[in-house]
Ligand SMILES: NC(=O)C1=CN([C@@H]2O[C@H](COP(=O)(O)OP(=O)(O)OC[C@H]3O[C@@H](n4cnc5c(N)ncnc54)[C@H](O)[C@@H]3O)[C@@H](O)[C@H]2O)C=CC1
């Protein structure tokens with residue numbers, strides 16, 4: 063039975079294959095070389111140092127030189143600008159990473175054309191509306207952006223448009239250059255004492271607000287998600303959308319383009335504005351219904367508009383751009399020397415880090431895990447994947463895996479333990495051995511959902527020192543039969559539990575049996591009637607087959623009753639050796655598990 067994408071169909075069990083870790087998956091096309099400078103400065107813990115082939119990074123739009131140089135220390139860099147969509151799709155299959163600005167559409171076709179090679183898309187800027195995030199996630203491709211380096215540039219451009227619009231600078235300049243001297247025509251309006259509504263009080267919006275206060279404006283803001291205290295600290299009142307647009311003399315747009323903000327300014331909302339309002343847009347063209355804006359300008363509802371961004375860029379035969387009360391710039395918000403160098407370095411670092419298997423702090427479609435948290439969680443990340451891999455191999459063929467419960471035993475308060483990465487790695491461990499899917503921390507949740515696999519998480523709050531983030535991880539699969547009945551808990555679920563000891567993941571419980579075997583190499587689990595000589599018998603069969611035993615532990619319910627022996631082996635035992643183990647009279651059942 064093949065695994066299906068339908069959410070109502072179970073996962074089916076098929077033979078295990080070995081899989082790579084998330085880190086090596088990200089870096090799997092080649093063994094990446096990294097310069098000591100990059101390694102020491104940015105990526106001390108997760109770098110792959112081997113000096114093999116370099117990854118290829120396609121830079122599809124102009125990027126600051128410092129960023130390109132940084133990339134070149136690590137990768138083969140192909141700077142190819144102005145590619146057609148078809149050319150991009152052709153090139154992408156040869157690239158491990160792609161860097162774009164706002165001018166390149168990274169569509170689903172791009173991800174499909176990459177044939178799985180594309181690991182990271184770096185957006186050298188803030189807005190990621192030109193990247194198909196759903197497609198990126200489905201393909202396990204990380205998307206990172208550079209969210210901070212152009213904030214001030216965008217805010218300064220907003221202020222530049224606000225001031226130049228109010229004094230007709232662009233129109234007056236064009237007229238002087240045309241040989242005219244029209245001092246009466248270009249009388250402007252003052253900013254001081256006027257009300258500015260900042261729509262979207264994020265990084266750019268709050269910097270615009272700060273600067274507008276300095277110009278003596280009364281600043282209000284609308285942002286459903288912004289904390290009121292941050293606004294208060296700047297002397298800005300957060301108000302409703304309707305109040306903002308109805309009371310403003312100037313409106314400055316600073317929200318992202320999302321389905322909720324698409325055409326948020328339209329005929330209906332223009333009708334609610336003060337007659338003679340002036341609008342600045344340095345966010346995204348799509349947040350304004352451009353035809354409606356033309357109508358509002360013609361009707362005098364909107365006296366002027368200053369626009370840096372357009373629904374289609376560059377705009378074609380646009381009535382809006384040609385309108386005499388419109389000032390237009392060609393998406394220049396982020397275009398200062400300083401911002402472009404900053405953005406280039408920020409995105410180059412994020413892309414190199416991601417290719418090295420780091421979890422980028424600016425990930426847009428994956429859990430963002432700060433470096434300190436990641437370093438603390440690292441051994442548990444390995445434990446999580448191994449437990450997932452192990453538990454799914456205990457499911458009897460033909461069973462469907464639908465429902466998994468993960469319990470984290472921790473003395474940390476729930477808020478202090480971010481389990482998203484652990485859940486992703488358990489999911490990877492669960493799915494990869496039984497399907498052809500490539501799973502990483504980017505697409506783990508998506509893949510689980512697509513396969514109808516429910517993963518519930520529970521916390522078991524322990525007393526004691528919360529020094530270590532976790533004491534144990536337990537993974538249970540319910541409503542399945544097991545090929546190793548001893549792995550079933552009293553309540554009938556397949557259950558395994560593990561801990562990290564001295565930095566190494568250990569299996570510590572199988573069903574109700576306590577064991578202790580390090581999760582390296584492979585494992586034989588064997589239930590027997592507890593009696594002297596069993597370890598020796600199994601050990602000698604393995605040694606005769608030239609299989610090195612790395613670990614052995616026996617967990618029993620009571621002396622001379624049932625016991626489970628867990629044996630760690632470095633090599634895969636032959637079929638013959640496994641058969642002989644099964645034939646030992648006291649052995650009731652056994653299973654060989656690849657980790
Ligand atoms: N023209 C240009 O060259 C540049 C444009 N931008 C654009 O400016 C916008 C803002 O950028 P940042 O401030 O860095 O982003 P940000 O994420 O820091 O701020 C966006 C704010 O918008 C708010 N928001 C979301 N939905 C909203 C809604 N329905 N109504 C009101 N507010 C809403 C969010 O809560 C957030 O506080 C983005 O669209 C970005 O792409 C940014 C840099 C340069």
Ligand SMILES: O=C(O)C(=O)COP(=O)(O)O
Pocket residue numbers: 163164165186187188189190212393394395396397
């Ligand atoms: O960062 C953003 O969101 C921008 O709009 C800047 O776009 P750009 O990188 O200049 O094409």
